[in-house]
Amino acid sequence: MALSKGPHCSFVLLAEFDIDSGAQLTYQFPQPLGADEGLLANLMLPDGAERHLEDWTIFFLNQTPFNTIAPVLALETTESNGDQSNDGESRPELIYVLNLVRTKHDKTARRGAVVKAMAICTRHPFIQIFKPVLLLALDDYFANPSQDCLARLFDAINSMDISGAPVLTRYERFIMRASERKDIFAEKFASAKIPDSSLNLSGSHNMQTKLQHKTTSSTGSHSSEDGILIRGRNPYNDGVRERSMTEGSTTSAQQQQPHPSSPSDSSFSLGGSAVWVGDESVILDSQVGVAIGGGPGSVTSGTSTLASRGRRSTDASSSSSHGFSKEHNAYSGAIPTTSDPHLRSGISKDTHFFQTSIAYKGHQLPIKLPLATFPEEVGDYSLIQLIQTFSTQIVTVSGPLHPHLHTNGSLTHPIIILFNALVTGKRILFLGHNIPAGQVANYVLSACALGSGCGAILRGFIERAFPYAGLAGGEDWVNTPAYIAGVTNPIFETSGSWDLLMDIGTGRVVVHRDIHTSFPPTITPPAIAPLVSRTGTIRAEGSAASEEDIARIATRDGKESSQKSDFAAKPDSLDNLFIEDLISAITSHFGETLVRMRFTEYVARFVRLASRYEEVAAGSTKLGYSSAPFVDGSLGSGIVFPDEAAAFKELAANASRIEGWRRSKSYQYCTIDFRKHQATNAIQGFDLLHQLSRLRLVKNLSDGEVELIVRSIAENVQSYEQVVELLAYMPPHAGGLQPLSFCLFHQQESVREATLDIFNELRSHPVGVIFLQGLNHFQRYAYVRQAHARELRVKENSSQLIPPPLFTSRTPSNRSEVSLSGL
């Protein structure tokens, strides 16, 4: 998607500060952009550039009529951009400009210094990867100023080879960004095959490391990660027998005949980590098998947790007596592992990136191309930095309260004010006087990511973002509605027209005093009234809370908001708790990934909440599935609240900003996107997220609903695309597969069976295996045990050719049913 955009670098620019005439654009390569040269030069030489030795700035082209480029020779793909034409828009594609400006103090030069800047114009949003080569090129230009430097840079960048980079779908990106595994989607790096690794797996005759995700299940060619491996009882017989269970049950059964095995004495390996079943005498033998077949990292860690917890009763490992240290030695030794093929050298140590290089003047500059970014994520922004800057003690919030912005009255956290301003389309100005323009630009880019849920949920922020803006070019950008701009010039505070000012240097958050005239809060409290009036209908839908309860809450909320003009500030509002949670996560050194995931989640929830609000206020929604409860035979949909009272509270608290958002462009984009996704999603026909939320949140879920949920998922998760979509909604930080895995312990046979179906399907894809490995041992054991039982059953069936009555005589499951129902 992002990779098919024509040349990596569309233009290279060079600007200089001329002592006699000012900022001037010296070179444009390979051809003039057709945009105003003065504007470009002034953007490349930011205000106060002479006070910083080096500064990176970022700006975009093709946003306003004034900064739209019109090259003499049309660029290859400018017009034929499929992504945008879908939206019914004909605006040219955004061009991202990464600029490096440097001030060299030089006593020999007139007036003591030389200021030069070089910029790369590209269509890739991940502009940060070009920083090293731009540094070298500008150095070059300082040493030897000529247009050749630009040509060299242009050619070097455009000869970068990223043809081998895997292109991920939307849901694959979700999974990748949520996963911290460095081998996630390793199978996508499909180019090289490693023949020796399959040789190392002794006796695995059908163990091809075929790295395609759509493996042919009929021939049973799965990589060892894919399957549950069954090891024969007697490992001395012919080494270790490993076989993928999914390779077709009949063959498996027949080959198993000479070595009859039972679940009690086999060990299962699930993608490198093993679960032991059976008596201890077998374990020692089986360890050999693991040492050969297992991945090192996961097993070692897994075993050690086992040992430390001593959960003998559940996994019956008790390996302590049999040389635990030996086991460790085996793992740490040079043992070929299943994950090896994916960690091949030269391609990537971390599959989140595609490693390539740019050859520049004999240097091979390593380039790490991020694979899971969305177009709304430009550069290497940092949400942590943004949150930290505006969460310190010195941060002051001033200006009038506005219902769109102050969703929690005077206690609204600055970051939430910023988020509200972003989604409700306020004009936001980041001011960093005496701060390098590059830093200011990063705040703008972070804000865009904040508003869009890290590019995953909403869009339309980057197109109105001006990471670095100045007075040049007639301040064209100021007239852009709902701009998000970064400036270093304090003149904009007094003269600019903005709605929210975020001063980075002093930590001031200022709401413009005229905000009520530029954004009249017309229908505040907008949704409360319809909410109260519609309480009846909602109540009729059958909720868990008692009727009086709801009525009381609804009217109380209504009263509150009408009396106190809904600026009631609660220190324990959901948003405040969310931000507190984030800050404590940051202070305990959780990474940027987690913060991003949390915000993606937050924005996703906001959209679903807005969808519900729309239903309540307007009767129908264009944002998502309309909410419906579970009724016999049909699944529910829409946002899930712990209970109805919480729903009303949250809707009332969010009403104003949702109203504001509904008038913004990102809302329109969101409705378009929802329609598009609904048409193209692999899992069709029901609201998947609703079902998973029900499993996660709701207490006392009825058996009927659980069964229907699990069965629907099982029926709709049959292909790779569907597996990926399901997993995308189950990120590791939210517990991974946990909500589903609990269904393995459900008292109803059919629920357990359907869950088994889902997990079996997951297991046949490498990415699914990674998620299964994320389960804890108890859950994993439950799965392996039941899967094995089923396999045995199938085996018996085929050997006896007598179909046993369905759902009978399955000791392990029955036993668990007894124990569960006994509780």
Next chain:
Amino acid sequence: MSFFSSVLVWFSSIFFAKAAEISVVGLQASGKTSFVNVIGSGQWSEDVVPTVSFNYRKVRKGAVTFKIWDVAGQPKFRSMWERYCNGVDAVVFVVDSADQEKFDTVRFELHQLLAQPSLTGVPLLVLGNKNDVASHASVKDLIRELELDKIQGRPVSCYSCSMKSQHNLDIVLRWLAERSH
């Protein structure tokens, strides 16, 4: 004694605090940044790195806090002067009085700026800088060359001064302090 006076200054700054916002404009290399440096920190240097776009400083002199916009003077920045002069208490126009060849340009730019409707009535101070150079133009010459007598509707002053020797700087500061409020 000096301690006593500094305490007095401190008290007066509390009780009689005043502020003035000033824009410093003029052609490139006429000494605008030098002027700000000299009244800000008393330091003068031969080579000042040319200002890119603008420079914003807060300088306190006695009871008066000056907010000074020091704007770049190259032709490409001159169109922005108006933005920086809009709403200030005084415009300081620095002229290199030793560079008489540029007086035509200076006159054109000065009158161009003053013709902006947003700047009506804003006091103007013209500084004939670099009067330590022998060939500098006198105040009289400046008034004639720059046609300062034709400016109407605003207080206009013109001093000959030097940032290098700090000649006449006290008068300039007094003039600026009078614009404070």
